[in-house]
Amino acid sequence: MAIFEIPLDIPDVEIENVELTKKGDIIITVVSTVEGTHCHKCGREIIKPYGHGKMIKLRHLSILGMNVYIHIRPVRYQYTHCDGNPVTTQTLNWYNPRSPHTKVYGEHILLEMVNSTVEDVSIKEGLGYDAVMGILHRYIDTEVNWDRIERLDTLGLDEISLKKGHGDFVTIVTSRVAGKTTILAVLKGRTKETVKKFLYSIPKRLKNTVKAVCSDMYEGYTNAAAEVFGKDVKIIVDRFHVAKLYRNDLDGLRKKEIKRLKKELSEEEIKKMKNVMWILRKDVDELTDEELEVLKCLFRHSPILELAYKLCNDLTDIFEDDISKSVATCRINDWKKKVKESGLKCFNRFISTLDKYMDKITNYFINRQTSGFVEGLNNKIKVIKRRCYGILNIKHLFQRIYLDLEGYSLYA
Structure with a gap:
């Protein structure tokens, strides 16, 4: 043998x-x-x-x-x-004296849990569910360990709902340093006071490294960050949340115009405008010849929608250009003037939002920072929730997010 x-x-x-x-x-x-x-x-x-x-x-x-x-x-x-x-x-x-496993085996289990579930790992390894959870609790903290963090640079604030349709919101706090996203907290609720309390808890040595805070337009977040960090840290309203607002206004006008056209045009003509909702949302440079023909047909019957579409793309172009904050402010003001001169009413609410948040919106142009990293993490969290059949315990959710983000670098 x-x-x-x-x-x-x-x-x-x-x-x-x-x-x-x-x-x-x-x-x-x-x-x-x-x-x-x-x-x-x-x-x-x-x-x-x-x-x-x-x-x-x-x-x-x-x-x-x-x-x-x-x-x-x-x-x-x-x-x-x-x-x-x-x-x-x-x-x-x-x-560890009270652990039934060697340390290296515990690390192996944690590596198996990355992008997986406790139940799946339990079955594969022949371990009880509680044993796998015990390893998770022994190795992974339920809140941030500041001693392991050297700097923060950019903070991200956003919310997710633990239970769809129940409004059971938690606040996700992250940092972005050199292209790497780190989970800092999962906070119960999304009130300004809750966020302020956490931001104040950041050690002074790390607080001094914060350069910007990215968020949507929720005042609970923007005001909390402004009160804690003052004028030394830029509060940036994410450009993609801004784009969502003016594109929603365009979509609202589309619905009205399509409703009108269905009453005025033949069924055959309406069929030529199939999938127009998705076509209007696509980047102009990515449109196929067939999709361009659909838009031509639509705009032939709705000049007002063509005008709104062009104005949307004009504003997007401003955010795409590599320009300074002051130049961007001037160009956005010129865009607002064009909208008013056009007689379009669909952007009225958005323009009011622009006026209110102009400084925070145009802070994007200083270093072209967005909270895209927060949105990316939110998508990962949604996957974690589906994979784990919903996680309502915020401490456990923090552990799973941390493990999915850091597991390979720590235990691979």
Whole structure:
């Protein structure tokens, strides 16, 4: 029978015995090669042996599909120069005393959980659901550990609903540094006071590294950031939230015009304008010849919609251009003037929003920062919620977001 060897890769032990059980499990019995430990009462080094503790059984990484268990009886030491002559059990650094698994096996489970579910990992590894959750809780914090963060640069604030249709909102706080998104908090609710309390809790050394805060136009977020950081940090209203508003106005006009045209035109002519809603939403440069013909047909019957469409694209072009904040402000004001001169009423509400948030909207042009990274994370969170059949516990949600973002870099 051919034999090959695999290094155990566990430090400070010698293998005493290897056994293959009838169930097909591998049991490796080891003994410590480290002499002494530190007194659990006074912390001093002790070297006087005092027997052994109970046998510890630890799940380890599988070999060739077979479950592996490490058995070790830890050495106990007594310190006679400490009050009560305390006895301390030696613990080696490759396992935690109260964990039924080696550390490397725990990290393996966490890696398996990235983009997966507790239930799936439980089935694949033959572990109980609670055992997998126990590993998650032992290794992954339920809130941010500021000591692991060097700087913040750009903060993102956005909300998601834990239960669709129930308005059960939580606030997602993130940071963006050198193209990397980090989860900072999942806060219950979205009030200004809740967000302020968290922002004030950021250590001073990190607060000083914040250059900008990106958000939508929700005043609870923008006002909280302004009150905490003052004028030294730019508050940026995300350009894509702005675009959504004026494109919604265009879509509102489309609905009115299509309703009118259905009364005035033949069914055959209406069919020529099929899928016009999606065509109007596409980038002009990405339109096919067939789609351009659909627009020509539509605009022939609705000049007012053509005008609104061109104005929308004009505003988009402003945001696409690499210009300064001051130039952008002038061009947006010129755009507003064109809208008023056109006689169009569909953009009235949007223009009021522009007037109110102009400074925060045009802050985008300083460094062309958006909260696109927040939206990207929100999409990931939606996947996590679907994958895990809904997560209502915000501490658990924080753990799962953190693991999906950091798991590969930490444990791969």
